[in-house]
Amino acid sequence: MTILLLDPRWPTMIPMEARGHILAPISFADDVPVSVRWNFDDHVDGEDPAGVGTLVTFAAPPAADGRRVIRAASLDDPIDVARRIMAVARSRGEWEAGQTHESLLVYLDEEVAEFADAVRGGASDDDMKKELGDLLLQVLFHAEIASRRGAFDLDEVAQSFVDKMRSRAPYFFDGSTGPVHLDRQNKAWAAGKRAERL
Template sequence: MTVLLLDDRWPSMIPLEAYGRLAGPVAYTDEVPVNVRWNFGDLVRPDGPGVLVSTNERDPRVVERVDAGDDVIAAPSRKDPVRDALHAMTRARSMGEWEASQTHESLLPYLTEETGEFAQAVGEWGETGDEAQLCRELGDVLLQVFFHAELASRRGAFDFSDVAGSFVAKLRSRAPYLFDGSTGMVSEQEQERLWREGKARERRIEEAGGRHAAP
């Protein structure tokens, strides 16, 4: 049997390595979306040892097949550190008593602390050039972003992808040269003009919709 491990963020993206290597009856672990199952008919040859499709490497059926030495094909995006961080944060919120008790408000002192430690690391980096320390402290700041996004995701408000999307949307509005195919250096004066215009445009839209303006 072949075990095909897909990325739970994009389960419809089947790795190229799988094409031509899947044969036999197809089984799925419970979390694989129905729309993904519908699309497997044309990818699997009818005769063969079988295929187990999953997004969860901890599923008992997957573990059993991997322990038995079956061939494993995994989506390369499963190795993405951002995916690992998101999964770790979700598990921490579910399994850690301290994490489960936290709120946006209770986490604020930690955000302040980690931001201060990163600022201190930047100051020390100017003298020592310690890149590893700078990376570690910035990772601690990022942990706070993951944590707040996980809290919001649990109540169905937004998730980390939405946070990243809001960042991109702001840049599209205030720095359009990053997306319109422009080349060359943009002057600081032009950047400031576009930023002001984008911010003012966002404020008008948000005020018309009864929302607070973005900072």
Template sequence: MTVLLLDDRWPSLIPLEAHGRLGGPVEFTEEVPVRVRWNFSDLVAAEGPGVLVSTNGSDPRVVSRIHAGEPLIVAESRQDPVRQAVQVMARACTVGEWEATQTHRSLLPYLAEESQEFADQVVAWERDGDERALLGELGDVLLQVLFHAEIAARRGAFDFGEVARSFVDKLRSRSPYLFDGTRAVVPAEEQERLWAMGKAREKKLPPGR
């Protein structure tokens, strides 16, 4: 039986390499959306060893079949380091006692500490050019963003994807030249003017918009 691991963010995107390689009875792990299951009637040949479709690489059925050496097809987007970072953070808050007890407020000292360490590393980088050290400190700052987003996600407020979307939405409002096909360099004065206009416009929106 072939194991097909899809990306839980975009489960409808079937890897090209799966086409023509799937045949026989199709099984799904429980989290696979119904809308995705409908797609497989036209993708899977009637004859073949069977297919197990999942978005959960930790599902016992998936793990056992992979360990048994059965063919595995994985959506490339599952290797996205951003996705992996979000998953690792979620895992940490699930199995780590310390992480599970943290709040936005309790993490503030760590955010301040990591931000200062990054600032210090920037100064050091200007002197020694140590890119790896700069990368590491920036990763520590990202950890704080991931942590706060995971805490929010667990109370149903927002997740890391929505944090990223809010960033894009803000730039769409305050830096429209990034989205309208502008090719020429935008003067700093024009950037500042558009930023101020966007910010003022946002303040007039109802809360939550």
């Protein structure tokens, strides 16, 4: 049996490595949307001589037991892995479940100070990377808390960054290339900031 492990964020993106290995009969895990099932016949490469076929799923099997597992590469995206770890931590960890935006502020302050100290102290790139990872933990934690109450999630935090850059640094989105002079950057940033206030 082949197990085709898709990313639930992009269920229609089938890994190229699956080509030639998607054999009928095809079975689907319960959480695979109907829209994926309807269009899946176009991707079947033939019949499995053993009659076992392919399982299409979002959930990794506990053990492959000799079965071929083809994973969507996006499942290994470090940002999404970090997000999933934080969701599990918030659900299963007693300490994590008890935290609030307010209770985490002391840790946020601490991590910002540690990163600043690392930069000022001439820390190695590896040390700065670890300190930034600690700051990312704080962003993930606050986004997960907000997501649980239906306020916003990590994607919306990222989108707020993109929106700010579109507003304040439009030259990064207009197809132009080459350096952008500081004077132009300052004027665009100020103009974007004014427009956001309207």
